[in-house]
Structures are given as C-alpha cells and as structure tokens.
Amino acid sequence: MKVSKFGGTSVASAIQIKKVAAIVKADPSRKFIVVSAPGKRYDTDKKVTDLLIELAIAAIHKEEVEEKLFKVLDRYKEIAQGLELDDTICNVIEEDLRSRINKDQSILELFVDNIKASGEDNNAKLISAYFTSIGLDSQYVNPRTAGLLVNDLPERAQALPQAYDNLYALKHLSGVVVFPGFFGFTPNGTLRTFDRGGSDITGSILAAAVKADLYENFTDVDSVFCANPKVVNHPAEIEEITYREMRELSYAGFSVFHDEALMPVFKSGIPVCIKNTNNPSAPGTKIVAKRKNNKRPVTGISADNGFSILYVSKYLMNREIGFGRKLLQILEEEHISYEHTPSGLDDISVIVRSHQLDPEKEARIMSRVLNELKADDVHFRHHFSMIVIVGEGMNNSTGLAARAASAIANTGANIEMINQGSSEVSLSFGVQESSENKILRALYNEFFSAVTVG
Numbered sequence: 001m002k003v004s005k006f007g008g009t010s011v012a013s014a015i016q017i018k019k020v021a022a023i024v025k026a027d028p029s030r031k032f033i034v035v036s037a038p039g040k041r042y043d044t045d046k047k048v049t050d051l052l053i054e055l056a057i058a059a060i061h062k063e064e065v066e067e068k069l070f071k072v073l074d075r076y077k078e079i080a081q082g083l084e085l086d087d088t089i090c091n092v093i094e095e096d097l098r099s100r101i102n103k104d105q106s107i108l109e110l111f112v113d114n115i116k117a118s119g120e121d122n123n124a125k126l127i128s129a130y131f132t133s134i135g136l137d138s139q140y141v142n143p144r145t146a147g148l149l150v151n152d153l154p155e156r157a158q159a160l161p162q163a164y165d166n167l168y169a170l171k172h173l174s175g176v177v178v179f180p181g182f183f184g185f186t187p188n189g190t191l192r193t194f195d196r197g198g199s200d201i202t203g204s205i206l207a208a209a210v211k212a213d214l215y216e217n218f219t220d221v222d223s224v225f226c227a228n229p230k231v232v233n234h235p236a237e238i239e240e241i242t243y244r245e246m247r248e249l250s251y252a253g254f255s256v257f258h259d260e261a262l263m264p265v266f267k268s269g270i271p272v273c274i275k276n277t278n279n280p281s282a283p284g285t286k287i288v289a290k291r292k293n294n295k296r297p298v299t300g301i302s303a304d305n306g307f308s309i310l311y312v313s314k315y316l317m318n319r320e321i322g323f324g325r326k327l328l329q330i331l332e333e334e335h336i337s338y339e340h341t342p343s344g345l346d347d348i349s350v351i352v353r354s355h356q357l358d359p360e361k362e363a364r365i366m367s368r369v370l371n372e373l374k375a376d377d378v379h380f381r382h383h384f385s386m387i388v389i390v391g392e393g394m395n396n397s398t399g400l401a402a403r404a405a406s407a408i409a410n411t412g413a414n415i416e417m418i419n420q421g422s423s424e425v426s427l428s429f430g431v432q433e434s435s436e437n438k439i440l441r442a443l444y445n446e447f448f449s450a451v452t453v454g
C-alpha cells in the first residue's frame with residue numbers, strides 16, 4: 001500500500017487534477033492521497049497559500065478583504081468548472097473561508113495558521129468530490145478527526161508520537177482517502193501548520209503511521225537532480241539517494257522535498273520515490289537507507305541564500321572556558337538557531353539564517369557580547385549564501401575540498417567560510433550571495449560534467 005503526495009504544481013488546475021486522478025486510478029495500491037493547496041500554474045503565478053497569507057494580513061489590518069477573498073475563491077471555481085463539478089463544492093469552500101476570516105484574531109499566529117491551512121483543506125474536499133464524480137470510491141479525511149496531533153509551534157509544528165497510533169486506524173477505511181497536507185491539531189484542538197512546503201511532512205507522517213510500502217511524492221520534475229535545474233542547465237538525474245544525503249541537500253536548498261519530511265519515513269524504513277505528475281512513467285528518484293551505487297563521491301550540490309555571520313573576536317578566547325556556551329546562550333535568549341560555528345584561536349563566527357534577525361536584535365546581541373563577554377570586536381555581516389556539497393562517498397575521497405576550493409577560486413569569488421560536517425557527508429562554503437549561481441555552476445562542472453550518474 002502506498003501513500004502518494006501531490007504537490008502544489010500537481011493540483012494547480014483542473015488539467016493537473018485530471019492527471020492526478022489518472023495516476024491514482026492506474027494503481028489500486030495508491031490508497032492515501034495527500035494534497036497541497038493549488039500551486040503555481042506558470043512561473044509568475046501565485047500559490048493559493050500566498051494568496052491566503054495576503055488575505056489574512058489584510059483582515060488583521062482591517063483592510064477590505066473581498067477582493068483578496070475572491071482571488072482565492074476564483075482559483076477553486078476555475079478548477080471546479082474545469083472538472084465539471086456543480087456549485088456545491090464552491091459554496092462549501094466559500095462558507096468555510098468566510099468563517100475562518102470571521103474568527104477571533106486575539107492570537108494572530110493562530111488566525112493566520114487557520115487561514116493558511118484552508119488552502120489544502122478545501123483542495124482535499126474538492127479533489128475528493130472530483131474523484132467521487134468520476135466513480136472513484138473516495139473520502140476526504142480531516143486531520144483533526146484522524147488525530148494528526150502536533151505540538152504548539154505556530155508555522156513550524158511537529159507531529160506528536162500519539163499521532164502515529166491515531167492515524168494507523170485510517171488503514172481500515174474503505175476506498176481512496178484524500179488527506180489535506182500542511183497542518184495538524186494540538187491535543188487541545190488548536191490548528192497548527194507545518195513549515196512552508198510542509199505537505200511533504202504530512203505525507204511522510206501518514207506513510208509512517210499506516211506502515212506504507214512506499215511514500216510517493218509527486219511533483220513537476222522527472223527526478224531529483226544533482227543541482228537546481230533553474231541554475232544549472234540540464235543537471236544529471238539522481239536515481240537513488242540516501243535519506244541522509246537528501247536531508248542535507250533539502251535543508252541546504254533542494255526545494256523539491258522538505259528536509260523535515262525525511263525523519264518519519266527514515267525511522268520506519270519506508271522508501272520514498274520522487275515522481276513527476278506530468279510524466280508518471282519516468283522512474284523518478286528513490287530515497288533509501290543504503291544506495292547500491294557509490295562510484296561518485298559527490299551526490300548533489302545545493303545552494304541557499306539568506307544567511308548572516310556574527311563575527312566575534314577576543315584575544316585568548318581559546319583559554320576562556322565557557323566562551324562558546326555563553327555566546328550561544330545569548331543567541332538562544334533571542335530565540336535564534338544557528339547553522340555553523342567555525343572558529344579560530346581568538347575568534348568565532350556564528351552563521352545564522354538572516355530572517356531571524358532585525359536591527360534591534362542585532363544591537364542587543366552586539367551590546368551583550370561586548371559587555372558580558374568582553375569581546376574585542378563583534379559585528380554582523382549579511383547577504384551570504386551557503387553552498388553545500390553532499391555525498392556518502394566523500395569521507396573516503398581525498399582532495400575533494402581542494403578541488404572544490406580551486407573551482408570556486410577560478411570564478412574569482414572569495415570563500416568566507418568552510419565547514420566540513422562532522423558526519424563527513426557534507427562540505428559547506430559560505431560565499432557572497434551575488435556569487436552563488438556562478439559558484440554552483442562551477443562546482444557542478446567540477447564534480448559532474450562528463451560523468452555518468454548512477
């Protein structure tokens with residue numbers, strides 16, 4: 001039995017949803033269908049989730065919401081018409097959305113999460129109605145009724161252990177189950193969404209809970225590529241990749257699969273297959289515990305921007321017991337998580353995602369580091385990208401860091417930071433954001449050109 005998740009691009013229009021139905025019909029073992037909100041139909045289009053965020057913000061600011069509401073409703077109407085569904089489903093969706101907008105706004109994150117989640121919730125209702133209309137025995141299942149329990153982190157919820165036992169019971173439902181991705185409920189009934197792109201997480205939780213044989217993740221590309229196809233021309237396809245490699249690459253910028261979606265299936269040993277809704281006969285990419293083919297040291301190279309560096313120097317830092325702990329504690333108290341901490345004898349840098357910072361926070365942190373840690377120098381630098389080279393074979397390969405550094409140097413770009421992950425499956429380079437794409441292309445040429453990918 002399979003859990004099949006269809007991403008935003010796969011459910012963005014009536015034409016796409018017809019392809020989904022054909023895929024589901026073609027294989028009776030596809031019992032659990034997890035769906036996203038309608039995504040982009042073309043490059044400059046807006047995802048319904050983004051339209052819903054705009055709607056929620058307008059409501060919070062007491063602005064006129066009707067126009068924004070109709071932008072969302074029109075997407076569903078166009079889909080319903082293309083699928084030849086009558087008005088009933090659109091009326092259900094409009095009523096649902098209006099009731100969410102009229103909810104209490106005293107806790108803003110709760111209000112926004114509730115509106116955001118309607119994207120997948122209403123799409124699941126619509127897709128189930130369509131399946132039924134074409135004679136496919138199907139039912140929409142609500143995550144609350146099903147017991148998808150999560151902790152109380154707004155926009156970043158995580159499943160609670162109890163969720164897996166609750167969802168196991170869905171195995172006994174008849175027909176195809178259509179399940180909305182992206183959100184769950186706390187034990188006291190509060191709706192919480194996962195991180196953006198989090199329908200992948202729902203699919204993984206469900207696959208682990210019902211002990212699926214395979215978790216299929218349908219998207220708009222034939223496979224996971226060795227590098228972002230929007231930056232590198234025709235990158236090589238990856239046939240098989242380990243959970244560990246995929247998590248490193250997803251976290252560092254491969255937007256095709258959410259990094260947090262790997263843990264539930266990894267723990268249960270359920271293989272994942274990334275497939276293309278527009279070309280379902282293509283074999284796709286398998287994510288597995290152990291790869292057969294290890295002939296190349298590097299499996300993929302990813303890049304992501306939006307990083308800042310906190311630089312701290314103090315003479316004799318190496319002799320001071322607890323300096324690193326105190327520094328990280330200051331960040332902890334500002335609710336900032338960190339990515340890397342490369343250090344020298346008298347200095348340390350902390351790499352953080354820039355979206356966690358603002359000018360006041362930065363000023364507070366710098367002042368505390370100067371006053372409490374008596375640092376000689378402290379400052380923030382912004383607009384950095386992290387380029388990460390990943391491969392299970394890297395720990396047995398000599399000279400790889402030198403090859404990477406020289407490929408980067410040949411682009412004329414400066415390396416601001418190098419970090420070898422402790423697991424030795426990854427090597428990260430901090431570079432200026434403006435050099436990101438040319439470095440990614442140079443590294444791709446260094447490690448992949450003229451090599452057969454297995």
Ligand SMILES: Nc1ncnc2c1ncn2[C@@H]1O[C@H](COP(=O)(O)OP(=O)(O)O)[C@@H](O)[C@H]1O
Binds near residue numbers: 007039218257
């Ligand atoms: N290394 C990669 N391999 C494949 N796709 C990638 C990679 N890096 C970025 N992408 C992008 O991820 C996109 C698919 O992810 P996403 O837009 O989240 O799809 P969905 O709508 O199915 O959730 C692809 O269209 C592709 O442009």
Ligand SMILES: N[C@@H](CC(=O)OP(=O)(O)O)C(=O)O
Binds near residue numbers: 047050181
């Ligand atoms: N719709 C949500 C969740 C999601 O997973 O979407 P997608 O499958 O389009 O990445 C978002 O845009 O974040």
